[in-house]
Amino acid sequence: MLGLHVRNHDSRIARLRQDLLQAGLRVLLIAFITTTLVLTPPAVEVGICFVILAAYVAIVGLWTIWSFRRTHTRASTRESITLLAIGCDVAVISVLTVLTGWSSPESWTSNVLRTGLFLIPLIAAAQLDPFISAMVAIPTLGAYLAVALITQSENLEPWESILLNAVVLAALAGGAVALSIIQRAKEEVIGNLALQRTQLLEELVSLEKRERQALSERLHDGALQYVLVARGDLEEVETSSVVEVGRVNSALTECSKLLRDVVRELHPEVLSRSGLKAAVVALADSIADRGELAVDLDAHTWPDNERSAADYVLYGAAREISTNVIKHAHASTLSFDLQRADGTALLRIADDGVGIPDDALERSVQSGHIGMASTRARILACGGSFEIRRKSPGTEIEISLPLS
Structure with missing residues (x-):
């Protein structure tokens, strides 16, 4: 409008x-x-x-x-x-x-x-x-x-x-x-x-709003629930029950893991400290630890501790795409392929899920979900390319971006 x-x-x-x-x-x-x-x-x-x-x-x-x-x-x-x-x-x-x-x-x-x-x-x-x-x-x-x-x-x-x-x-x-x-x-x-x-400004404003809403929901439905459970169990700890103490410890452990995941996704410290390769490895490990997907990562051509101006854009794309795979693809495997050649970064993310329709981005924007559209807009605005390919089964997304 x-x-x-x-x-x-x-x-x-x-x-x-x-x-x-x-x-x-x-x-x-x-x-x-x-x-x-x-x-x-x-x-x-x-x-x-x-x-x-x-x-x-x-x-x-x-x-x-x-x-x-x-x-x-x-x-x-x-x-x-x-x-x-x-x-x-x-x-x-x-x-x-x-x-x-x-x-x-x-x-x-x-x-x-x-x-x-x-x-x-x-x-x-x-x-x-x-x-x-x-x-x-x-x-x-x-x-x-x-x-x-x-x-x-x-x-x-x-x-x-x-x-x-x-x-x-x-x-x-x-x-x-x-x-x-x-x-x-x-x-x-x-x-x-x-x-x-x-339109890009509208997308960015809407994306910020939705990310805040998603963060609020994750904290409310995840970490906050564990804290409330732990608080209720603390009242029973006064009776010196070992079972209640274990439940409190388990709830606080899960709460700390959830909060650590949220903080890492908002601003991955490993990205600024160790570079893109380490951040993508941490992201793949985090997805694998959930036990929902088998994750494969190939980043042998990417130097360790390498940093570039494209790191945050590429990591944001990897996070957004993998989140969509977890939510919508119904896949069993997810693979990351991170390469560097001639001053250009190449990131491929593939899954074996149900695939993505040709007009998926347009329909997602019309329905108010602009995460992938905003990711593509950022990549193109930085002089890169964003391609979606259908596989049998699944989908492969390839991102090419100049490191400068």
Whole structure:
């Protein structure tokens, strides 16, 4: 949900920037037309020209109010209004150019106004929509050629000049379409990266919450129960019964073992003291001591007491994967294969259980269990690879991670 809100917020910010850029370019276009009519006014029809300009200013004002006050406008409606507004841009310049060209062929008003069409592809490109840029490019070029054709005899402009300007306008329109495509692709990449970052943060927050809950449950259902039993037996110890003393000693022994396992899993001292190989050996021994699985470990290529920046990530992955095997795989054997070669760590964990479905990670995330998904995200974020292979029977997970 947070990722959706962030993406919607980023989309609104992007649209606001596009609208600001379009509004700025239209203000520039209005200033250009006004300056042209003031500095090089036509000999006649000046009043009509300013009436058309005033109507255009009103249209731009209405478009601006709509743009900055819209909230939930459908994409098709937004696209239609954008094309309509750009059509007004083209129409105003075309009408003014033809009007001044016919009424005042002796002035430069028509020739100057016609160059305003070169701003239209830029206004369309500000939308960052290749479809809109392409839809605007053709009528803009057509309007330029039509206006030039209509006013050519009055302005006595050579065809060579008209064609060269048309080529420049076509190149500018093509560049606007290309820019829209590049910027749209860039925004999509940035948006996807931002969404992945948000999802990863959500996963980490949720994972911390679930780990705290799991720790609380283990302490409550395990060590705390032994302490309560020992406390009850202590009341009977006052009668000097040897049986009760033995029960208290057994309960406290089990309690200390459980607490030692929890502490070791939270922060394995052996990992910081002796390195990854010793920590994985301790993890394998701990699983084997429970008697639920036969555990096999091969780490002969890993140097003793070797430490690297990848130790904690790899150990966390080994712990998470083995926990999943114990809980869900219904396996009888579990094997660890830890290797090091050419500055890369390779960890394989395999079992002979029921196997893992292809969409297991996606379904576990949807159901709120993100331990394995977070493990994979950490491995990939560190520049490694995380592969799940189905065996017959069982599953093999292979992790490759640069030691640096």
